[in-house]
Amino acid sequence: MSIPTQPLSLTINGENKGPYDVPEGLMMIDFLHEYLDLTGSRLGCGQGICHACVVIVDKPDGTSEEMRTCITGAHFFKGKIVRTVEGHAQADEKSGEPVPSSVQQAFMEHYSFQCGYCTPGFVNAATIFIEKLRRQPVAREDLESEIEKALDSHICRCTGYVRYYEAVRDLALATPGLVKGAAK
Template sequence: MDQERVTQKYPTIERKPLTLTINGEKIGPIEVPITMLMIDFLHEYLDLTGTHFGCGQGVCHACTVMVLHDDGSKSESRTCVFGAHYFSGKNIVTIEGHAKEQEGKLVLTPIQQAFIDNFSFQCGYCAPGFVAGATVFLDQLNRTPVKRAHLEKAIEDALNDHICRCTGYVRYYEAIRDVALATPGCVID
């Protein structure tokens, strides 16, 4: 088959440069297909495979990453429904970027440690999304505390869209409640 027929049958995938920050490291500019999903970019280009592909429709939130905004606030974003170029110029944190290394040891965030202490997950597939969602929720509580009597409802509202197929919600919510209660300024009486 000649090159012209190959090109007609299999056209070149259009690419454009992508630059963003992931886990504190500037990435790019790197040529990325314009139709590539962020989950695929993380897995295939950066070997960051901790963010899990779940439903492929943005429903389960297993693929959630955290977005850091210029004002210091955080939000969550799904990577299975948004293209890599949607994140152009943004600063995101995948599950690999939550824990930090200090003096040669890996130090987990309070949320990660609470999930372990509460045996929150069984298979762990949804855990990266829950870590991102819970971290964003705690950031919101630091900015706008809730009354202790409303904490359970606030946790449910914040993480209602995250699906755990092993039904570990009670332990996830207990862990998040423990961290919120232990973090000064998150909960008011």
């Protein structure tokens, strides 16, 4: 008896991938790890609760959403545009060395993570949040509650919440045009 497969093609971190013959019930996190060697998304709880495994799915309307990969089959992503934590850093024009995204840099500057297991999920959630603020700036008095909404579903077992939240707040306030009424 063999495991039934279906072809899977999608775009990951700006590159078209596939088609791959992928078992029908394979979870996306296993596809990322085993087929693409993209191991940044973490298998934390395996039940979709901790959000360490999330990736970003970009929609045709220019918005994005988090998608848990430990409970979502790989074939759900067929034809979709996906960003993993490995896709955030960009190559420096001169040296070619990777340069962290503004979210990654803010997390490093605030020492936001301890063990780092939850960090990929927080990076993806914060990236979506910052991109949302570029489209729809928030009033200064609403910033804290909006950060809480954006990051609330993510679990950090090392208690790094305060530093994650501070990093996102400071990045939003320091980036022109994201917060209405922010001091310049």
